[in-house]
Amino acid sequence: MEAGQLLSLVGAAVTAAILGVTIKKQVPQIALLLTLAAGVFILLAVFESVGEAVARLREISGVTAGMEESFAPMLKVTGIAVLSKLSSQVCLDAGERALASEVELAGMAAALTVTLPLAVSVIRVAANMM
């Protein structure tokens, strides 16, 4: 990510925060949506640059044989973590702590589902060695 792009993201975040505080007392709903919009804007820019780095990492991992299937769950868990963190923080901003923790729980369940085959194969390899 270039410095100019980072500057625009910083400016957007600060502006959204200030404007959000301004309208929070009258219309807290739209203030929350403003926070969400700024978050979506920043994350879109971040993932576009992260995506190039990840694609390059994927090429490297494809070279080393057998690493692809252990590399993919790691990446998926990162994506799951980002998504669940974003939505739980938005719920916390709205004051919904129960919703936030339930979303985090759903993220944990999804991460478990994704990494389960990997854990099973590790246990199998360990069992074969014994």
Added chain:
Amino acid sequence: MQVDLIFKIAAIGIVVAVLNQLLIRSGREDQALMTTIAGLVVVLMILVREISSLFDLIKSVFGF
């Protein structure tokens, strides 16, 4: 997504806040609520497209 989207949403928020205050002060609280909901719907329509493109990007980057 461009930066001016954030400013658009903030402008809608400010307009709705001002209208809200006006309507509440003149005693029409139900119309104030309807104004708020209308503003909410407009902002949501703008945002849903961006949120869906964010999810598509996450899917493609992280390999879902």
